[in-house]
Amino acid sequence: MGDDCQAFVKWFQNKGGTVDLTSMELTYFPASEGGRGAVALKDLEEGHILFSIPREVTMSTRTSSLPSLFGMENWHRFGLDEGWSGLILSMMWETAQGPKSKWAEYLHVLPTSFDTPMFWDDKDLEELRGTSIIQKLGKEDAEKDYQSKLKPALESRPDLFPPAGSETYYSYKIYHVMGSRILSRSFNTEKWQRREEGEGEELQGDTSMGSAMDIDEHEVKGSELHSQSRRESESSDEEEDGDDEPSDPSDTAMVPMADMLNARYEHANASLFYEENVLNMVTTQPIKAGDQIWNTYSDLPNSELLRRYGHVDWLPLENGEQGNPGDVVEIPATVVVDAVKEIHTTMAEDRFTQRIDWWLEEGGDDIFDFGWEVEYPEAVFSLIRLLLLSDSEWEKAREKSKLPKPKPDAEVLTVLQNALTRRLDEYSTSIKDDESLLQRDDLRLNLRNAVIVRLGEKKILDAILAKVGTDIAAAYGKRPKRKLEPQSEAKGGKKSRR
Template identity: 40%
Template sequence: MSLAPIPNMGWGAVARKPIKAHTPLFHIPLDYLLTPWTSSLKAHLSDAEWESLDGGWARLILCMMWEESRESKWGGYLRNMPRTFDSPMFWGDADQAELRGTDIETRIGKADAEADYHAKLAPLLAARTDLFPAGSEHFSLDAYHVQGSRILSRSFTIPISRAGGPITEPEEDEDGDEDEEEEVAVMVPMADMLNAAYERDNARLFAEGEEEEEDVEVEEKHDFGEGFTMISTKDIAEGEQIYNTYASPPNSELLRKYGHVDILPLPEEVTSLLSAEELGNWAFGNAGDEVEIPGTLVVEAATARGITDAEARVDFWLDQGGDDTFGLTYSADGNLEPPLVPFIRLLTNADDWERAQKKGKLPKSAVDGAVLDVLEAVVRARAAKYPQTIEADLAVVAADGPLNARNAAVVRLGEKRILAATLRVVERERERLRSEEGKRKAGGKEDRAAKRRK
């Protein structure tokens, strides 16, 4: 493999020859990982100073600032990373306004990051100018944003013990099960050069021994020792890009984290859910797109139907481990799958609510008229948050104008199409219920007529 510039994706990894599935590509020893515990910064701080950085990414960010400012083994690695990004964190106000209504709007995080910098880093930087020279560009607010964006787009999450952090005895929960070990974000040189894209993943980072646990037959056996090994998961052709996408992220996440979106031909199972107006002349996008539905929207729609004890029902739902946010995706069966349907039934169906209280179980995913009414109200309320129309979004992507405006339009369009498709399936479900009701009534009339004849 080699590293090469990829159009609209920065740099990435490319196969220089055909690679078979289950081939080790490279290995990173644990002490090559850049973590708060492998960095030398901890040795220069008091326990109190170190603990003041606890929580979030502040500790890792300061370690990255520190290592980049010095001639350390990570210095060159960090100095060769990008300093500019196309992610919304670095957009101006006008461009960020194009994300109104999308799932990204409240998740850009710039204000939260700046508050974290002033609350955690600024006091320590001012107190320890022997370590952090006043006025140094390495420890500025801008540098904080850059390092945070590097973590967002390139970090891996691993168990804290593998990151060199403190190992604690696992505690048991109420059911007697041991809590999973805490996981932390770390930087893994070389592994972070592989790009991400929807359903293109052909390599994955394995911890030592993990491939054996998951029955991955590695082509060549190597005793790499402790660390992480990138292993191909599919055959990769010569010249093909190597992706480490252990997921299928929607465009909203791709744009928020990496500053790009996937624009691929949509499969027939997606286009069949859309109208000619929603497709326009642009049958492209990301089949893995989704729209988040806040639970508050569902509660508002249920309350509008006269539900007066919604708070108690919501508390029960959360106590049973239910989510407070629900995802809608492209789905031929109508996006009407758990857990959204049971939540609506719990809020709207008196029998389900009574049964849930008695048996301590959540309702099943059976769709009825009340569920469809609430779902339609929820989808329309969610769609109303976008200032632009689908037609306007299609015009922006067709014009191929400024990158930020076009990427924002691609995200909006994907979300709006999902909402439109969901409304269409809601109507289809209504037709199905009406048809079944008609058959039941017809069957009842036939039974009564048979009895009269008898």
């Protein structure tokens, strides 16, 4: 255990945390295995408590003294009670307090640099062309949040935020650092709410704030506890689907020690459970001495692992290749609409606008996920059939408020083939190009991660296109009359991606 880890563990214990140092140790692994993490020092059984954290040691807008010093009325006025702005500002302020902060030693061991695309330059970001990562970075929203919330709040209280320390502690760059720490390491730790007498006790789950860790009810040794797994929603202000009540931003917390564990697809062997006053990291399956102790990121695809945490999973797949079993390719509904337009060029534009609006009002998806299992999401067939309905059929469907059945006939499959081909054309390299790049020993980390993300997606698209081609041929009883090949020399001189 390095000196910084030893100092952190000592601080953790001094604050009331307990850690079984006979069972686990913080150490450093190769970058491919997550970097700093925890290792089992002996064989551990399922249900073993590795460490416990008092709730007051977690770092949130509930436990930081900044909101009360700032004044809750002003806290609300500047919008610091919405999203992650308040927690980011609290983390900035606590850092500025130096040794006087309750979390000084903890803040010292948190990362100050990240391999996430949020910090990549334009050249590296270009390597992600075709993936959905760029659209999800949220740089513009982050800058807007900083300029409209944090900056006015900082300027309103020079006594709390001395201008002399603005560049060191409160700059836009530091804002990104704190936001990335929350994105990759935070947990959702709702207030403990007691039920009526005789009904037991439970935590009321609400994950809409998008903290890194999600909540999933689970029992351990007869105690009614709740586990947490890493996850983050698309917007920190987003409300849970079907829930009229917005989540409480103060539920999002940094949890010392718990955030030191690494994760890998389907390797989780420990999870965080919590009671009224403490949170416990508990083994969820036996762990052998010398093995790494893994938490979970909810088995995310590489595109999300890279965007949120700055790494990718490169594991053996069932088909004999390497990749992430959880990888998916997103096909936006707009790509499907464009595919229909290309085939049916005489359809009026308002035909598509009206039907898409109705589709969304009826709860239809605006993005369709395709994965390694090479299966069709039925909803995509329903959307295509909706767009292909005659005007009279469309009116009947709207009157009955009934979406078309997801029947994949030859015409529908041909549209899907066109949409998939369009999606594949968005990448700037071929599968062969990427496979060659991965053979190089001198590949930069950012480039390697980008190649792994886009290669997995392209291979999924390639497999789905092969399936579509076979199904179209079967539907026609022969080769399709209209064959839509992936990028070819006939399309602007670009080579095929397959």
